[in-house]
Amino acid sequence: MLSNKPLDQFKEIPEIDRQRIVEFNQESFDQLLTFVDIVPDNAFDLGFIQSNFAKDRDAIIQALINHPDCQDMQFEIWDFPDPEMRFLMDEILKVLPTVKVQPDKKLIFMVRGVENAIGMTGEYPPMLVDFNWVRDAYPVKVPHLMLFCLPDYAITRVANFAPDFWAWNSGTFVFKTPANTRDDAISQTLDASKGISNCEVPEKQERIDLLTRLLMEYTPSNGRxxxxxxxxxxxxxLNDLAIAHRSRSEYKTAKYYLKQALDLAKDDENLAELKANSLHELAIVERNLGEIGKAITLEQQAMEIFERIGDIKMTTATLHNLAGIYANRGDVEKAIAFYQQSLELKEKIGNVQGKAATLHQLAGIYANRGDVEKAIAFYQQSLEIYEKIGNLQGKAASFAMLGQLLADEKGDFDSALNYLQQSLEILQHLRSPDAETVKRIIAMVQAEAGL
Structure with a gap:
């Protein structure tokens, strides 16, 4: 997919931000100015602008376009964000005829977004293979200066996997990231109030992109x-990236990041909390991959660390997860024991949200065992908490489970339909896809009741 946008459609970067990135990288910017000036018009040449964050990249582009020395130049900025793109030249040839060339101005093409197709891992991305195959077509088809704006890892991969194309390169202009850009990225990701797994798809992808760029910034390079x-x-x-990919069921990618995190933490006691978090997350991933034995071992290792450093909140999380693992294995007694331990600690620290979740899980276990009265009591306790704290999703889940239990085990269809209807109304208000499931359950209960 290709997006060719006029300059006035790009988000304007404030003047102060443009000045900051230029002043922080004055030498690189001056070299870039000289480069675009000396390259002849109507002659192919290739350069790379290295910048790890989109905001900084766009500030550099706008500073270049607005510079007095560049007023006799026509900049065309193209976006190629499609991660599945293979043939860049084909996409360029689609849009090239639409360029309205301004008389007496040097034409310069700036290419953004191809890092998505280049990727961070794996050998010989298809797009870079194609770079090599068609490299001799560029001077013929695009007889102008081309500036690729890429993060550092993507430029490295172009050099490694497209060496023939890279040989055309006449200049690489490295722009370091100012501290305020990193701080902004951290505030939007690691320090954000909303966990990344709770973000909607577009916001989650934006967070993943920022985290990936932060990872580049904090990975030592050039001897730093x-x-x-x-x-x-x-x-x-690395942990947040793993959580994000786990929430998208991309378990192998999540595992890849968590393995890196654990390798970095090693046995450094100063990193014990981070290591325990990685072990806990990896246990969840292994559980989803069906590696139950590994999941139990990892969760126990995490719990030992959390107990040692006195992190009660995360100790309860590991207990809760262990209980779920044993419940799935059919080891009900162990599951109940771990849930009870988790419940006691949550009560101790006043974690009412976690307490409701554990009560809900205990209710499910007792329901499966046929202990209906205990199950109903636990569901009602969880429902009471969810109502107090205003957790609508939790209320809907408890209403639905109570309704099914009363219909299936008690034959109390009136009460069951009352609970199910309340669940449905909440889910419809939340626009949850679970509303359709509850609708089907209501229809089955009505049919069973002869309504």
Missing amino acids: DETHEDLKTRIRV
């Missing part, structure tokens, strides 16, 4: 020393 705080930030980024 890594401080202990940098290392902690890198591990936090």
Whole structure:
């Protein structure tokens, strides 16, 4: 997919931000200015602008376009964001005829977004293979200066996997990231109030993109020393990336990031909390991959660390997860024991949201065992908490489970339909896809009741 946007459609970067990135990289910017000036018009040449964050990249582009020395130049900015793109030249040839060339101005093409197709891992991305195959077509088909705007990892991969195309390169202009850009990215990701797994799809993808760029920033390169705080930030980024990909059921990718985090944490006691978080997340991933034995071992390792450092909140989380694992294995007694331990700790620290979730899970276990009265009591306790704290999703789930239980085990169809209807109304208000499931359950209960 190709997007060719006029300059006035791009988000304007404030003047102060443009000045900051230029002043922080004055030498690189001056070299870029010289480069675009000396390259002849109507002659192919290739350059790379290295910048890890989109905001900084766009600030550089706008500073270049607005510079007095560039007023006799026509900049065409193209976006190629499709991660499945293979043939860049084909996409360029689709849009090239639409370019309205301004007389007496040097034409310069700036290419953004191809890092998505280049990718961060794996050998010989198809697009880079094609770069090599068609490289001799560029001077013929695009007889102008082309500037690729890419993060550092993508430029490295072009050099490694498209060496023939890379040989055309006449200049690479490295722009370092100002501290305020990194701080902004951290505030929007690691320090955000909303967890990444709770984000909607577009917001989640934006967070993943920022986290990926933060990972580049905090991965040592060019001999730069890594401080202990940098290392902690890198591990936090890896953990958040893993959580994001796990929430999209991309378990192998999540595991890839968590393995890196654990390799970095090793046995450093100063990194014990981060290591335990990684072990806990990896246990969840292994559970989803069907590796139950590994999941139990990892969760127990995480719990030992959390108990040692006195992190009660995360200890309850590991107990809750272990209980779920044993419940899935059919080891009901162990599951109940772990849920009870988790419940006691949650009560101790006043984690009412977690308490409701554990009560809900215990209710399900007792329902499966046929202990209907206990199941109903636990569901009602969880429902009471969800109502107090205003958790609509939790209320809907408890209403639905109570309704099914009363219909299936008690034959109390009136009460069951009352609960199910309340669940449906909440889910419809939330526009939850679970509303359709509850509708089907209501229809079955009505049919069973002869209504």
